[in-house]
Amino acid sequence: MSGHKMMFSGLKLWTKGRSRHAWISRFHDGTNGSGNASFSTCSPKVCIVGSGPAAFYTAQSLIKNVINTFTQTAKHSRCSFYGNVNVGKDVSIKELQQAYHAVVLSYGAEGNRSMGVPGEDLAGVYSAKDFVGWYNGLPSCRELSPDLSCETAVILGQGNVALDVARVLLSPIDILKKTDITQPALEALAESQVRRVLVVGRRGPIQVACTIKELREMVNLPNTRPDMVAADFEGVTEALKDLPRPRKRLTELMLKTALEIPGEKEKRNKASRFWGLRFFRSPIEILADPDHNRTAGIRLGVNRLEGSGEGARAVLTGEVEDVTCGLVISSIGYKSIPIDPSVPFDSRKAIVPNNMGRIEQAAGLYCSGWLKTGPTGVIATTMNNSFDTARSMVEDMDSGTLDVSAAKTGSQSICALLEKRGVKPVTFSDWEKIDIVEMRRGEATGKPREKLLTVEEMLQVAQK
The missing domain is CATH 3.50.50.60 (FAD/NAD(P)-binding domain)
Known part of the structure; x- marks a missing residue:
C-alpha cells in the first residue's frame, strides 16, 4: 500500500465503558479546517467498529503504517476516537454505512462459550x-x-x-x-x-x-x-x-x-x-x-x-x-455475538461470514480480528489478520468494487445523530484524563494504576 494515493484521515472509536465493545468510526472527516465539508473521490471515509488490537491494527494499516503504537494511532491527525457509544443500540450499522464509504467490524468476541x-x-x-x-x-x-x-x-x-x-x-x-x-x-x-x-x-x-x-x-x-x-x-x-x-x-x-x-x-x-x-x-x-x-x-x-x-x-x-x-x-474460549440484525452472522461458528475480511453479501462491510476468524492465535495473528482486511479494502477501492465517488458526511452526521439521541461520546483526550487519574491513584499505593470501577466514575473524570 506504500504507493496508494488515497488519504484516510480520521478514525472514531465508540466504546461503552470498559467493555470489549469499542467503536472506531471515521477515516477522513471530510472537513477543510473551517468545519465545512469538502469531499473528493480520493478521500474515502471508513468507520471501524472496535477498539481492541484488531481495530487498531486495521486502522494502522489503512494510514500506511507510519505509526506503531495504539496511542499514536488514536492521536494521529487522520484518526479520531469516540468512546461510550454502543453500535447496534445508540447507532445502527445502516446509519454508519450511510455516513461512510466502508465500515469495518472489529469488536472481537465478548460472549462466553x-x-x-x-x-x-x-x-x-x-x-x-x-x-x-x-x-x-x-x-x-x-x-x-x-x-x-x-x-x-x-x-x-x-x-x-x-x-x-x-x-x-x-x-x-x-x-x-x-x-x-x-x-x-x-x-x-x-x-x-x-x-x-x-x-x-x-x-x-x-x-x-x-x-x-x-x-x-x-x-x-x-x-x-x-x-x-x-x-x-x-x-x-x-x-x-x-x-x-x-x-x-x-x-x-x-x-x-x-x-x-x-x-x-x-x-x-x-x-x-x-x-x-x-x-x-x-x-x-x-x-x-x-x-x-x-x-x-x-x-x-x-x-x-x-x-x-x-x-x-x-x-x-x-x-x-x-x-x-x-x-x-x-x-x-470466547465467542463473538451479533450486534445488528442487518449484518450476516454464522451462529454455529460465531463469526461474520467473510472472504479475506469482506463480509459476504454485504457490500462495503468488512471485518477483522476474532469476529472474522473466531478466537484463535496470538497478538501477531490478529495483527496480520487486520492487515489483510485493510489490504482487501484498499484493493476494492482501487478496482472500483467499493465505490468511493459519492460524497459522504462521515462523522458530522453521526455526531449530530448521537447528540440528538442524548449520547455523549468520549474522545481520546477524555480517555487520557481517565488514564492519568488511574495512574495517579496507583502511584499513591505503589501500583502501576488503580482503576476506576464504574462507567459513571469514568465519565465524571472524562467530562471535567
Missing part, C-alpha cells in the same frame, strides 16, 4: 472472561464477588488466559500488590483459601494451547510446586524431534517440570501451594453439594486421542474421574 454440562449454573462456577474482568476492573464484572473459600480450584482450558487465572489465584499477595489488579480483588485474594489449582485440557501435552512465556511464569511462581501426572507424558519425548521449534521448547519445559528439574525437588517440597496441568479430560458434570446450592466437585470424562499433532481429536472413553473442588472456572 457454554460448557453445555449439567450444573454449570451452580454457585462457584465462573467464566474466565468474567473472572479476569473482575480482577482487571471491568465495570460489568464489578459485582462478581467470587467465593475463594475452597482449597482446590479447577480451570477448564489450557490457554494463556487459563494460566493467567491460575497465576493470580496462587501468586503471593505481595507480588499482586505491585500489579494493577483492583483493590477489591486484592483484598479478596488476600483472604483466599485456594491452595491447589488444576488446569484441565481435553487433549495432550503436544496440543496444549498456552505459550512458553505463560508456562514459565507458572513454573517460576514463588512458594508453589508443580503437580503433574507423569503418565500423561508417555511418548512425548520421542515426539519432540518432529515438533516445530516453538512447540518443541514449550513441550520440553513441560517435560522438565513434570519429571522434576534436578535440584528443584527439595525447594518444591517446601511449597504450600500447588498447580498442575491435567490432560485428556473433558467436563461431564459440575457436582453439587448436599444442599444442591453450590459447587462441590467436577466429573471429568477421560479421553483418548484420534490422530496426532495439532489435528488430534479428543474422544471420550467412557471412563470418568471425580475431582473435589469448590471453584470451577471455564476458560474454553
